[in-house]
Amino acid sequence: MDLPAQDEGLEAAIVRPLAVSAAFEGSEEIAQARDLARVFLTSVQAEHGLPVSKRAMGMTQLAVSELVTNARKHAPGLCVLSLQVAEGAVEVSVWDSSTTLPVVLPADPSRVGQHGLEIVMAICRRFTVQREPVGKRITASIVLADDPGGNAAGRQAM
Incomplete structure (x- = not known):
């Protein structure tokens, strides 16, 4: 697409959206998914000048880890992680092949494990x-x- 010089910013936005995706198949790749999130957010901050707090960096990596872990644990085949910056937030999206919707269990301090969705939602x-x-x-x-x-x-606040 050839645009006039005054529209070079528009062309750059079309060519390089603030998004990245990757497919993962093995549980050993969960660390790679976290690394992808860290590298992506570092790029968002360094190259695009958007603020990314330490909290946001850590929470995004935590959400990626929990969501990719659940996908690898409960769905056969690949899962696809997508990260996109929109409206001052990073959208962490994980697709998997299972049609079974996740269930958030009621709070139970004696339960060991199965708190991933509770954490992400919090x-x-x-x-x-x-x-x-x-x-x-x-x-x-x-x-x-x-x-x-x-x-x-x-x-x-509501």
Whole structure:
């Protein structure tokens, strides 16, 4: 696409959106998924000048780890991790082939494990589960900059 010189910023935005995706098949690749999130957010901050707090960096890596782990544990085949910056947040989206929707268990301090979705829901601004033509997609939105009001998830007061 050839655009006039005054539209070079538009061309760059079309060619290089603030998004990245990767497919993962083995549980050993969960660390690679976390690394992808770290490298992506570092690039968002360094190359695009968007603020990414230490909290956002850590929480994004945690959400990636939990969501990719669940996909690898409960669905056969590949899972696809997508990261995209939109509206001051990073959207962490994981697609897997299972049609079974996740269930968040009631709080139980004596239960060992199975707290991944509880953790992700606690650290994100928005959490959605969508059925896809094949499988499902789980998306968590994590605010990039710390909330001056102190709300770690960046949720608006109701």
